[in-house]
Amino acid sequence: MDTSPQFIVVTGTSAGGLSALRQLLGSISTDGDVAYVVVMHLSGKPVTNVLFDGLRTHTALPVKMAEDGMPIQRNHIYIAPRNVHLIVKKGYLKLGYGPKENRWRPSIDVLFRSAAVAYNTHAIGIVLTGMLNDGVSGLKAIQRCGGITIVQDPDEASFPDMPLNVLEQMEVNHTLPISGMNDIIQKAIQRDVAFMTPPENLRLEAEISEKTVIGAEIVPGLGIQTTLSCPDCGGSLWEIKNDNITHYRCHIGHTYGEQDLLLKQWEKLESALWIAVRITEERRNMLAKLQEKAINRGFVKSAASYEENAAELGNTIETLKQLLYQMEKRESDTANE
Template sequence: MAKTVRNIITIGASAGGLSAVSKLLTKLPADLDAAVFIVIHLGKAAIVDVVLNMLGKNSALKISVPEDGTPINTGRVYLAPADSHMMLEKGHILIKQGAKENHWRPSIDVLFRTAAAAYNSCVTGIILTGLLDDGTSGMAAIKKCGGRCIVQEPDNAEFPDMPNNVLNNIEVDYRVQIEEMGYILSDLYSRNDCDAASVPDDVKLESAITLRMATSLPVTAQLGTLTPFTCPDCGGVLTQIDEPNGETRYRCFTGHVFSESFLDNQYADKTEETLWVAIRMMEERRNFINTMRKNDINKKEREERDQEILVHIERLKTIMQEVAKSRQELTKSDHKKIES
């Protein structure tokens, strides 16, 4: 008979994550009194069986990729499938193709947030190596619900962005190397000091929205302030969510979610795409004018139009270069903030 699940461990990793997660799993004992859930950012084409074999090679715990509705069992490790969110409800796992968060599916934030809402203070979140900031919002939800937060020491991480983002926004319980995490988890669960805690309304609501995979604008607006900004993915109205720790996120009522820095990057991408389209259309018009029949337009007028369009094209190229330069400077500034 399966043992009732009491403790939940959620692990998130991105770039360099396969090696880091493999190392962590070797530190977990076979009698660990917890169910373990892992999100690694994998591409759609990732061969999950290969990843499973790599993770399970030296793990004392059995690892599997769950299906929608899979029951949660203690002493098991569950790996999120490629291109699907892994979410938790009490006692079972949901696998859904919901909207991407920060362009990731599976998303670390989605797993962490739904785990916090379902298991409150009995959740331990772990963030390992990775780029950008997926996992920060989810870790904040775990902290709000009384759970514990463990972050890989950034100097020990192959890519320190994700650990640094968590450290810059959340007061974590442990900042350690992977080698120490197994001892910490064994100690935590040997004491079995998990007490049920209340789940804040905002965590409940956002988790419910995530589980439903879509909602209405009035419901989403309960999480923050409606903005004049639109979702770069679908054009929906964005709600600004300001966390107590100072973090700002933007949620579209269709389900897309962006951190502030990621949304800025998306708008920059769209700006660049628009400029390229404008340049291409002007080049096409210029070529068309130069191939028009001579009796439709005289040579002098054709040359004048050609030069006018060429001036506009050069202006757009200059603007694009300035946008790219500004973006590079902002990226450097963001990295300095993360590292500080």
């Protein structure tokens, strides 16, 4: 007997997601021709266990930790394990070990994009509370493939950034509180819609996410090469557009939305400046030792030269620290606007 569903609901969330998922999955009907797949950004194994155990006690549906090759059964809930991408194929799940997307693995975009390609008109994507913009590009992929797009009302979300980032960049089918989502899902899975052929660039991107190593010849066909470099590996970044939504991918597979790329660039810049501070301080300390040795040996000119160079490095260190302080303050002020 075939127990695979005709429809798939994929849900992505981040900060504040456990409470939101409990509410959503605790309210869904138990007899639809549909399965549910969830990615939540997780920081460690204990958090994964808390999510898994927390959801099992709030829904009548079976909850399973996704495994590679696991069949998708209707009226089941599947949770992404930590540190692997969760990929939906027609009728089964696949775990991917490719690079992080939007600084996360599992990535919401990877899940959504795979569901768009595998189930297209029969895919339903939901973005709940969270930070930054993982899920925006993936939800757009579901829309492009004829699926249904749903976003939690930002006024209800504990962390409204993720829902707001979706709404700022695309028009979704439904924006509403979690309490109204089950009715939308049940109506969506009653539709009599034919499957469609997904756009080729989405199919290729979904394929990339399944692989640990990507052929360098694939990515150039997806977008336009930019002058930007990948913050993680230093390779070139290609700009890929899904209608009006832009993201960036290198040939290794690292992928960033625009906001994630800005944040990653800031992290790299901050790290490089602190490294510069450390190396400069080490050089100043070495000059001070050489100055002391020169004084002990009576080399007055050499000692003066070492002292002068050390003083200049001291000024450089203060300049770098002041720059870091100003950058951090500006970043903090921007985040609080």
